[in-house]
Amino acid sequence: MVTRRTFLGSAAMAPAFSAVAPSDRVNIACVGMGRQGMAVMMDLLARPDVHITAVCDCNRQSKDYAEYSPNALLNAERKLLGAGHENWGADLASPGSVQLTSTFKTSLGAAGRDPARRLVEAYYAARAGKDKYAGCAAYADFRELLDKEKGVDAVYVATPDHWHAAISIAAMKRGKHVLCQKPMAHSVGESRRMADVARDTKVATSVTVNNPSSAATKLIKQWIDAGEIGPVREVHNWSSRPYWPQGVPRPTGEEKIPEGLDWNLWLGPAPERPFHHAYLPFVWRGWCDFGCGSFGDMGCYSFAGIFEILGLEPPVAVESSTSEPFAETYPKASIVHMDFARSTGPLRLSWYDGGLMPPRPAGLKPEDDRLFRRGGEGIIYVGTKGLIVAGFNGQNARLYPERPGMTASAPERGGGIDTAVATWIEACKGAQPGPARFERQAPASEAFLLGCLAQRFPGERMQWDAPSKRLTASEAARALIDPPWRGSWGV
Secondary structure, eight states: OOOOOOOOSOTTTOOOOTTOOGGGSEEEEEEOOSHHHHHHHHHHHTOTTEEEEEEEOSBOOEEEEEESSTTHHHHHHHHHHOTTOTTTTGGGOOOOEEEOSSSOEEEEEEESHHHHHHHHHHHHHHHHTOSOOOOOEEESOHHHHHHHOTTOOEEEEOSOGGGHHHHHHHHHHTTOEEEEOSSSOSSHHHHHHHHHHHHHHOOOEEESOOGGGOHHHHHHHHHHHTTSSOSEEEEEEEOOOOOSOOSOOOOSSOOOOOTTBOHHHHHTTSOOOOOOTTSOSSGGGGBTTTOOHHHHHHHHHHHHHHHHHHTOOOOSEEEEEESSOOSSBOOSSEEEEEEEOOTTOOEEEEEEETTOOOOOOTTOOHHHHGGGSTTOOEEEEEESSOEEEEETTSTTOEEESOOTTOOOOOOOOSOSSHHHHHHHHHHHTTSOOOTTSHHHHHHHHHHHHHHHHHHTSTTOOEEEETTTTEEESOHHHHTTSSOOOSTTOOO
16 A cells, blocks of 8 residues: 655645645545535645645536535635635625425535636645645546546545446556545445455545444444344334435436536446436436435445444345336335344344334434434334434434433534544555445445335345345346446446
8 A cells, every 4th residue: 555655746836734744645636526525625625634636527617516505615615715715706606596396495506626626726825825826737537637647645536426436446446545425336336346446456445424433333332232222123214315306207308518517428437318407416316327316325324334333244135115116216205124134133124215214112202202203314223122212323322211321422523524534544644444445335335225226126025145246136126236337438
């Protein structure tokens, strides 16, 4: 593993990074500069042991990226830049909001490779006390970036899901460390290949999930390992997602490709189709060719904790019941059941989304009862002697029946990916890899990806033999375990 690289760049252009030596900084290229890519890039920029050398996105710039409050991206950028930048980027201000569904209205913000480069250069200029900084390259194609940016140590991948594997694998094969946005992959085959390449290349990898190392996960594992609720027989996990469109047909016709967007490159390994605003930005999550729906968006978090707590391997069977199915989008609501074979006895893990929830246990305290109200999200571990009820990521866990003195501490603060990112940065510099690495997260990813597959074939019970990658199911379902990539986009 390459643990140190000499910082490339002239002394005249080098920003003032506190007391961190250039040889101790990790040079990172960011690929996929949408809302999530910009948000995490800002976290990376703020670290003195990181230097952003290049950004990449097939979209030059647009103001149609979903954000969670008016001007959220621009306000965060100004806060990062600090005093004197209160009016920075006025031309990037939100053009307004859009009603994506009957229940979800979102503000729109500016993103793309040009706004990303502009922010990086403004940040490093401000840190160096200069008017300008011109040391960040911008690319439309990640392949050109990997060919030209020889000084890059690591790559952050924040594209739509269907690009995660191709970019991550290409970077790892070049000896680059990789931080990948959740979900790790778009299919079971991709997840396996990513883990295999990470194992072979020995680079530092991580998915942006913090649950494997959270205090909430450690506490629940401690209770279960101590036998407080007896052997676990059921787990129920529910999410209020999706709040983007799902359960819709393909739009008819096509729309004009926006200026600055390379639509063919955005599609990449996905099947070709005409451009339409029904697919991007943000709304791609509900389309089977591009995203993993609500299960992939949220199950990657909760399953990372569940698998850590219970030491699970992939399930042996999976089945679903859903709202009206559509050929190309995930359902609006579903229940997915997964069966696991364990030495301590069988386990059934059930996933609920779109407002569906498990039966409410009797005798819940008011604090836990709220998890079952509209918009609530949570998890229940059912053992032979009792229950553990907690928030979606295991926070605020409570034992039933209650035990004197055994309550969860106050929820952790500081965001959901801080530990995963920090651990990955240290691993890039030679430290031990963290529990969010690709090899460790592949079984959990495989499980929820099988769940995503089951959502597309409601009522069909599928048997899964993980060692042989054999799915006993319809031919149509088997074809989606590892679907081919389009054209020459594969690596």
